[in-house]
Amino acid sequence: MDVPLIELSGVKKSFGPVDVLKGIDFKAYAGQVTALVGDNGAGKSTLIKGLSGVQPYDEGVVKFAGEEAHLHSPRHSGALGIEVVYQDLALCDNLDIVQNMFLGREEVTQGTLDEGSMEFQATKALQSLSVRTVKSVRQKVSSLSGGQRQTVAIARSVLRNAKLVILDEPTAALGVAQTEQVLNLVRRLADNGIGVIIISHNLADVFQVCDSINVLYLGRMVASLKTSETNQADVVGYITGTKTMEGVA
Amino acid sequence: MATLTPTEIGSGHEGNIRDQITAYGQRLKNGEMGALPAVIALLALVVLFASLSPFFLTTMNFANLFVQAAQLTVLASALVFVLLLAEIDLSAGVTAGVGMALFVVLHQMMGLNWIISIIAALALGSLVGWTIGIFVAKIGVPSFVVTLGLFLGFQGLMLVMLGDGGLFRLDVPELKAIMNSNMPVWGGWLMLAIMVVVSLGLGFYDRARRNKAGVANRPVALMLSRVALIAVLGGVAVAAMSVNRSVSVVPIDGVPIVIPIVIAILFIGTFVLDRTTFGRHLYAVGGNPxxxxRAGIKVAKIRITAFIICSTLAVVSGILAASRIGAIESTAGRSIVLSGVAAAVVGGVSLFGGRGRLIHAAIGALVIAIIDNGLGLIGLPAGVNFLVTGAVLIAAATIDALSRKRSGGGVRV
Structure with missing residues (x-):
């Protein structure tokens, strides 16, 4: 296979005496959806916070598109094209979709906000994801459903020319139909050549949409599997620690 | 020119006027009512008082009404900047008082030039706002507490600066003229012409920019009718103020000088809120800090700037107050701040942050000025005035809370 979009080798992170990440190896590819699963406390959030630059790793090598990268701050990660969509989505209810998608990077021409240009690009970004559930890009976010909000948050990362989008529990708060919508959206994101990492507790979702599954157990990567070559029972085994890589190898 | 491929995703700018009216109705249903309840209240009050007092709709009273509302409009506009952040500035009134006290000390006691003294008073306002901002944004003290402390402290400071029971006559004719003199009649018409031209210019500028970006524009008739509304309403008002409204032999005519000043403040403030990144970020911080x-906005800087704008504009309202009564007292500005908050809320500014515009403050200030003016004319005691104003405020806050509930739990597909 070609060069991974992101490659972690021997990544470690500890908080005082607690070693949260004990030497992680991890790869994610452009155009693929990579799942990161594990029980609470396995180190998923810490791994993601390192990628987003919020909490840099203590040790280990990070390669982005084959080149060594130093993710010291969210700014570094953002510049490389790494975008994280957090569970709470970080949207302003009182602003409309365009305003939210351009929040913090508004386009200004002749000293004032260029609403037309922003509206155009926001619409394009939503179209590129074949979004059909949004009627108007000038709707206030307060009037959107949970799935639509998730859509806006994901489209925002597309707008920022993200190369790697990390989704934290994207379907946790959604109903069946909306989960389906969001999973389709995730698939299209990958089909557009973006690397996607999904953190999820919902294995049904993971098996439906992900190309590969990585299991964290107490700070170690205990399994990196192709979705087509494994099943839910095995993955549950790795998550709960009753199964090890050697056991199946 | 870029174009969008036809799609189901719109922007609400498509369609003819009928579609636009339907969309507006939908927004009202969703609880985005803006100033509408206040405008309805305003019209109802005008009809009520016009039927109760023959003097209410006279040109003299009409001009007075606007002058009465002017000071409150500026104070309420000042407060909008912090209310948008779901913060409050209880000290805005006494900050205005302290600013004017500094003016008295510099100009009337030390003999400094009045323009420099006014600039110093405004600068003091900015400094007060910066201080409040630091306490709120950097240290994390609730704005209610910081500004309540200043509210108490500044009352003392004014007494120290001006002495117990101190009352200083304002001796600058230029400042007294703001609230007590009128522009020549042609000045009022010129003001209206400038307003119409600027509205038209901005309207066409926005359309050109949207065209260039390749997104839909609302029907041009909609923009033109909005400008026409300004022209007609403004025309009626200017015409009413252009006839001699004096009851004595000395004629009084023309638009009061304060009116273009207030309109300029409203225009510049609205421009900043609607069309600059600072304005956008202010709304964002108010909606979800x-x-x-996370979007990279420097939240503390936005908060501090909002408090600086609020306190500085508050001093401007203090100048208007001093101009109106022709004097500066050591007890100035104690009670007016609550009327300012009331005006903003009555006009449709949300106390929960993130929602509201300066025009809401102006409409709310007019409502409160009309209640004050109208009840006075029909000879009801002052107590009734407070009771009615209080009831209107609670009604407005209730509408705000209910519409917020509706838009929060609105149509979820």
């Missing part, structure tokens, strides 16, 4: 922070 955490989301704003």
């Amino acid at each position: 955490e989301a704003a922070r």
Whole structure:
């Protein structure tokens, strides 16, 4: 296979005496959806916070598109094209979709906000994801459903020319139909050549949409599997620690 | 020119006027009512008082009404900047008082030039706002507490600066003229002409920019009718103020000088809120500070700037107050701040942050000025005035809370 979009080798992170990440190896590819699963406390959030630059790793090598990268701050990660969509989505209810998608990077021409240009690009970004559930890009976010909000948050990362989008529990708060919508959206994101990492507790979702599954157990990567070559029972085994890589190898 | 491929995703700018009216109705249903309840209240009050007092609709009273509302409009506009952040500035009134006290000390006691003294008073306002901002944004003290402390402290400071029971006559004719003199009749018409031209210019500028970006524009008739509304309403008002409204032999005519000043403040403030990144970020911080922070917005800087604008504009309202009564007292500005908050809320500014515009403050200030003026004319005691104003405020806050509930739990597909 070609060069991974992101490659972690021997990544470690500890908080005082607690070693949260004990030497992680991890790869994610452009155009693929990579799942990161594990029980609470396995180190998923810490791994993601390192990628987003919020909490840099203590040790280990990070390669982005084959080149060594130093993710010291969210700014570094953002510049490389790494975008994280957090569970709470970080949207302003009182602003409309365009305003939210351009929040913090508004386009200004002749000293004032260029609403037309922003509206155009926001619409394009939503179209590129074949979004059909949004009627108007000038709707206030307060009037959107949970799935639509998730859509806006994901489209925002597309707008920022993200190369790697990390989704934290994207379907946790959604109903069946909306989960389906969001999973389709995730698939299209990958089909557009973006690397996607999904953190999820919902294995049904993971098996439906992900190309590969990585299991964290107490700070170690205990399994990196192709979705087509494994099943839910095995993955549950790795998550709960009753199964090890050697056991199946 | 870029174009969008036809799609189901619109922007609400498509369609003819009928579609636009339907969309407006939908927004009202969703609880985005804006100033509409206040405008309805305003019209109802005008009809009520016009039927109760023959003097209410006279040109003299009409001009007075606007002058009465002017000071409150500026104070309420000042407060909008912090209310948008779901903060409050209880000290805005006494900050205005302290600013004017500094003016008295510099100009009337030390003999400094009045323009420099006014600039110093405004600068003091900015300094007060910066201080409040630091306490709120950097240290994390609730704005209610910081400004309540200043509210008490500044009352003392004014007494120290001006002495117990101190009352200083304003001796600058230029300042007294703001609230007590009128522009020549042609000045009023010139003001209206400038307003119409600027509205038209901005309207066409926006359309050109949207065209260039390749997104839909609302029907041009909609923009033109909005400008026409300004022209007609403004025309009626200017015409009414252009006839001699004096009851004595000395004629009084023309638009009061304060009116273009207030309109300029409203225009510049609205421009900043609607069309600059600072304005956008202010609304964002008011809506969801955490989301704003993650989007890279410097939340503390926005908060501090909002408090600086609020306190500085508050001093401007203090200048208007001093101009109106022709004097500066050591007890100035104690009670007016609550009327300012009331005006903003009555006009449709949300106390929960993130929602509201300066025009809401102006409409709310007019409502409160009309209640004050009308009840006075029909000879009801002052107590009734407070009771009615209080009831209107609670009604407005209730509408705000209910519409917020509706838009929060609105149509979820």
